[in-house]
Each structure stands twice: as structure tokens, then as C-alpha cells.
Amino acid sequence: MTAVSTRLLQLPKAELHLHIEGTLEPGLVFALARRNGVDLPYRDEAELRGKYSFNNLQSFLDLYYDCMAVLTTRQDFADLARSYYGKAREQGVRHVEMFFDPQAHVRRGVDFDDIVDGLNQAIAEAWTDHGISGGLILSFLRDEPLESAESVWDRAKERPERFIAVGLDSAEAGFPPARFGPIFAQARALGLNAVAHAGEEGPPSYIWEALDELNVDRIDHGIRALEDDDLVRRLVREAIPLTVCPLSNVRLGCVPDLASHRLPEMLAKGLVVTVNSDDPAYFGGYVGDNFVALDAAFGLDEATAARLARNSVLASFATSDRKNELMALVDSWEAQA
Numbered sequence: 373m374t375a376v377s378t379r380l381l382q383l384p385k386a387e388l389h390l391h392i393e394g395t396l397e398p399g400l401v402f403a404l405a406r407r408n409g410v411d412l413p414y415r416d417e418a419e420l421r422g423k424y425s426f427n428n429l430q431s432f433l434d435l436y437y438d439c440m441a442v443l444t445t446r447q448d449f450a451d452l453a454r455s456y457y458g459k460a461r462e463q464g465v466r467h468v469e470m471f472f473d474p475q476a477h478v479r480r481g482v483d484f485d486d487i488v489d490g491l492n493q494a495i496a497e498a499w500t501d502h503g504i505s506g507g508l509i510l511s512f513l514r515d516e517p518l519e520s521a522e523s524v525w526d527r528a529k530e531r532p533e534r535f536i537a538v539g540l541d542s543a544e545a546g547f548p549p550a551r552f553g554p555i556f557a558q559a560r561a562l563g564l565n566a567v568a569h570a571g572e573e574g575p576p577s578y579i580w581e582a583l584d585e586l587n588v589d590r591i592d593h594g595i596r597a598l599e600d601d602d603l604v605r606r607l608v609r610e611a612i613p614l615t616v617c618p619l620s621n622v623r624l625g626c627v628p629d630l631a632s633h634r635l636p637e638m639l640a641k642g643l644v645v646t647v648n649s650d651d652p653a654y655f656g657g658y659v660g661d662n663f664v665a666l667d668a669a670f671g672l673d674e675a676t677a678a679r680l681a682r683n684s685v686l687a688s689f690a691t692s693d694r695k696n697e698l699m700a701l702v703d704s705w706e707a708q709a
């Protein structure tokens with residue numbers, strides 16, 4: 373590990389775009405399969421890793437949903453998140469806003485409360501054990517029938533304080549956001565924040581729609597915003613954060629390679645960009661690794677790295693006291709240069 377990598381891993385940062393199911397490493401897939409008596413269609417971890425070659429979002433999602441079969445109990449969800457926090461600590465992560473996909477579990481017969489309470493248990497422990505703050509983002513699968521989203525939402529709204537936000541993910545192209553408007557309006561009325569994946573594979577019009585019809589606070593990915601100058605002007609004017617995931621974009625073929633990623637141009641245009649990992653077990657790195665990879669591709673100077681970390685803090689849903697603490701940590705990282 374080079375001195376620069378160590379320094380970027382130490383940079384205090386918030387992770388705002390992380391699917392907890394996307395942290396399921398092959399070792400844990402097999403351990404949970406043994407614990408739960410689940411038969412896997414892969415002989416061993418090496419064979420599973422051999423499947424980690426994707427040509428688009430759907431080819432990844434197929435494997436992502438298949439591997440979730442090993443997650444069945446409340447303890448499985450708590451263990452998954454605990455295992456993630458062990459990694460997060462080594463990556464400089466001080467705050468995590470974690471997506472989970474309840475529909476993908478409930479449709480397999482898993483109890484909604486087991487998922488939520490297991491994850492929230494690990495989130496509470498992360499604060500006491502590691503000083504990592506954060507919360508859960510309940511994400512709806514945009515490619516499933518609306519009734520499936522409505523039925524998990526009916527469970528979620530009984531105790532909305534268990535979530536910090538609602539989100540929208542899964543296969544994007546052909547699944548515009550607008551039909552989720554009524555659920556998002558209810559979530560907002562209950563005091564939840566709102567985010568949506570848009571402009572990953574889908575067109576810029578989906579970003580407009582997420583802003584206008586879902587009233588989102590942030591856009592997840594949003595890289596295709598660059599195709600629409602009016603949209604870029606709006607995102608800059610309204611300071612809407614974009615949670616960009618560079619290694620994910622490369623692995624899913626949204627950009628050809630890291631050197632061609634337009635993140636530097638996004639920053640130059642004044643967009644509020646943050647760097648995130650998306651599904652780190654599948655895409656070759658956690659959030660700190662994304663910073664290190666950007667440095668290898670572009671040469672990330674300290675001021676830009678600190679700007680990205682500050683963006684992540686300011687774009688988060690942390691309380692203002694917590695944001696002040698995190699900003700002070702970034703200040704002292706920069707002062708140690």
C-alpha cells in the first residue's frame with residue numbers, strides 16, 4: 373500500500389450509496405448457506421467469484437438477487453451489516469446511509485421486521501463500537517409491480533422512525549420513477565428524506581422526473597445528467613447531490629474505464645458530487661478503494677479529495693451537530709498533510 377493510498381483510506385468520509393446486500397462477500401455467502409442449509413449453484417467461492425463479470429446492470433442484478441437466497445433470519449441481516457462495518461472502519465467511513473431492498477427478501481418469505489430490526493441492531497452497534505453513525509434507506513424495486521412496493525410500504529409506515537429515507541433502485545431503463553410518486557409523497561409527509569437512482573443506465577429525463585415527481589433530496593449515480601445542459605444547470609443551482617460510484621460504473625459498463633469517467637468534469641461544472649461504492653463485494657472495492665482508484669486514474673489532489681469528503685458530509689442526512697463533527701474531522705485530516 374502506498375502512502376497516498378493509506379492517506380485516502382484515512383480521509384474521514386460518509387458513504388451515501390451502499391446497498392447492504394451488495395456487501396455480501398463470497399466467504400459470507402458460503403458461511404450463511406451452511407448455517408441456513410441453503411443449496412448454492414456454485415461449488416466454492418472461486419466459482420462464485422468467477423461469475424463477477426458483468427456487461428450491464430441487469431447481468432449484475434441477476435447474480436445479486438440470487439446470492440440473497442442465503443439471507444433468511446434477523447441474525448443473518450445483523451451479521452451482514454456487522455461484517456460490512458468491520459470493512460468500513462478501515463476505509464475511513466464515519467457515517468453510512470445504507471440501502472436495503474426489502475421486496476427482494478419478503479418475496480422469498482423473509483419477515484419484514486427481521487430484516488429491519490437485524491440491520492438496525494448492527495447500525496446501533498456500529499455507533500457504540502466504532503463511532504460510525506447512520507441509518508437505513510428503504511429502497512423500492514422499480515422493476516417490480518407497484519403493489520409489491522405498496523405492501524412493504526404498508527409495513528414500513530407503521531414505524532417510520534426506523535428509516536432515514538426512502539429510495540428507488542433495480543433495473544432502470546424502461547422503468548421511469550413517476551409511478552412511485554404517491555408512495556414518496558406519503559414518506560415525505562411522515563418526515564422521511566427521499567433519494568432515487570436515476571441516470572445510471574437510464575436517460576436524463578428520469579433525473580428530471582425523480583426531482584419533479586418524487587421530490588428527491590439526492591440523485592443516486594446521475595452520471596447521465598451530463599447529456600443535458602439544462603439539467604446540469606438545475607442540479608448546480610439547487611445543489612442537488614449526486615452519489616457517484618466510479619468502480620460500479622466501470623464494472624457495469626456505464627463508462628469504458630476509470631480514466632474516461634467524467635467525475636472531474638462533474639466537479640468542474642460545480643455539481644455536488646460524492647464518491648461511493650454501491651455494491652463493493654461485487655465491484656472490486658469499498659468507498660476508500662474508490663478514492664484510491666480515482667487517484668490512480670486522475671491523480672486526486674488532497675484538496676479535491678477533501679472536497680469530495682466534505683460533499684459527502686454535507687449531502688448526508690446526519691444532524692447538523694454530527695455534520696459539524698464530521699467536517700471538523702475532515703479539516704484535521706487536511707491540516708495533517
Ligand code: ADE
Pocket residue numbers: 391394429436541542543544569572620650651
Ligand atoms: N441495486 C443494487 N445495486 C444497484 C445499482 N447499481 N443500480 C440499481 N439498482 C441496484
Ligand code: ZN
Pocket residue numbers: 389391541569592650
Ligand atoms: Zn446503487
